[in-house]
Amino acid sequence: MLIIRPITENDREGLTELAKQTGTGFTSMQDCPRRIEDMIASGCAAFESGEPLEDGYYLFVAEDLEQDRLVGTCAIQAGVGLSDPFYSYHLDTTVHASRELNVYSKVQTLSLSNFHTGCTEMCTLFLLPEARKGFNGHLLSKSRFLFMGQNQHRFDSTVIAEMRGFSDQEGSSPFWEGLGRHFFNLDFATADKLSMHDKVFIAELMPKNPIYTNLLPSDAQQVIGHTHPHTLPARKLLESEGFRFNHYVDIFDAGPMLEAQVGDIRSVREQRRLTVVVDDTQRLYSSNPLMLSNGKIKNFRALATKHAQIINDSLYLNAYIADTLQLKQGDIAAVAPLFISAIAAE
Template sequence: MMVVRPIGAADHEALRELARKTGKGFTSLQDDDKQVARKMEAALEAWKDGPVPEEAFYLFVMEDTDSGKVEGICAIESAVGISEPWYNYHLGRLLHASRELDVCNLVNTLTLSNDHTGYSELCTLFLAPEARQGKNGSLLSKSRFLFMAEFPQRFNENMLAEMRGYADENGVSPFWEGLGRHFFSLEFDQADKLSAMDKVFIAELMPKNPIYTNLLPQSAQEVMGLTHPATTPARKLLEAEGLRYTGYIDIFDAGPTLVARMDDIRAINQSHHAEVHVAQQEPEGDLYLISNTDFLNFRCCVSPVDALGNQGVGLSQEVIEALQINEGGTVRLVPLSARRR
């Protein structure tokens, strides 16, 4: 059974191994010892009891309880742009008109933005290629919503998710080649790696005035807001839950930024608590996302349930053990996917 849980110190090598598999353009987890060490340090600092911090990096792993192998990771940044600036481009329009010439043109622009400062970020979602089957991707991505629903005081009422932008089969970003390279004089991989460590250089080198997109190569214009093929399934999952693209893109690869209010996320606003009972027989039917309510020992998995009425649910013994709860305890649950009308 797959279970999502907080990362622990013993998972360092598993995290390092996943970092070797992410590939070009995956900014938040790169094949780099120092970045992995920083991620682990920040995550272990977040998983401590005490006052709610202004900034925290909640990193989760998905573990196969049968083999003990870590097959994926996901994370939530409680607030972006507080200690380091948060940049993206906003796609807008400017009107150029002349009454005398009877000319009226709307021109698309890119403007450097810090509009999402303070938002909580859904980030660092990666599932090992060999584990991309069944409902593993849905569990890994949506488990974060049950955590946010259980501990809303740790997050902003608004959230975002940056989607990896389009790159060709050789890992080349047309948007970077058409714009970023002219200001950074770096290869895409170099700039992407640097941005994960220090964003100050972005403010120092990026143009401060709006950029007219019609001056960019057609290849760069065409990929603005497009998602990398490997990230498209993750985008669809998030959009099905309520996140939306509103015209903000990544400054390096032009991947879309999805945003939503916590109250608008289906898995958050439709989740509820229920008392746990041991099912008399193996539950069947629709799958549910189920978590315990423990912060430090958070656990989340996917399983059918028996609805017992009066807010009670029947779970298999395997699920109860995986969630590390006892009969009579409390879980939070929601249907894994929105029901079709």
């Protein structure tokens, strides 16, 4: 069973091992001791703060209870671009027309933008390949929506998620090679790592005027707005929750940005708060798995299970699941269907 919980100081070794397996292009978590320390410090500070932090970084880990080790991470950045600039390219269309010459052409352009400054970002989603089974991936991603639903005052009303863009098996990005390298003279992996610590150089070196994409190499044009194959499941999952491509892309690999209003996210909209009944006397079962959390902040816990049931507006749990969630008889739990509306079907 996986339990989703906040990062702690004791997770340094586990987080380091996860970071070694993320690969090029996974900007938010790389095999860098300085980055690991920053993630832990920022994550702990966000959960421990009694008041909302404008740019709070809520970092969760997925712990395999049987193996007693970390197998994944996910995070919520409460507000992006508030301490470091947050850049993206806006995809637009420019029309060139002349009646006299009978010419009419549409050209796609890329414009450097800070439009999403202050928005909440879903980020740092990673699950070890061997743990990508059952509904682990769905739990890891959607557990954040349980947390957001219970703490909406800590987040912006607009929620975004940057999808990893296409790169080849050697870690090279066609988009970066066709555009970014002309202004930075750095390979993709190096530029990606530098962006973790200092984004100012982006504003200093990137062109301020719109870029006509038809002037880029064909392989660079073809990957604009495309998602890395390894990230496609994560994109489909977010789209099932109500996220949509908003015509913004990453400035390094041109990966697409998805966007939703927090109140429109399915797992936020459909979650309920129910009173816990601990019952080991009957077989508890839901045909569709339920996503459960204890509704707390610093001691947040979430899991997904079929071995729980909603009866007469109460949540029935066995003692093991209740203990895992740090819940007891009479407590209030946050509940949402993991896939379709399992709650409505009860």
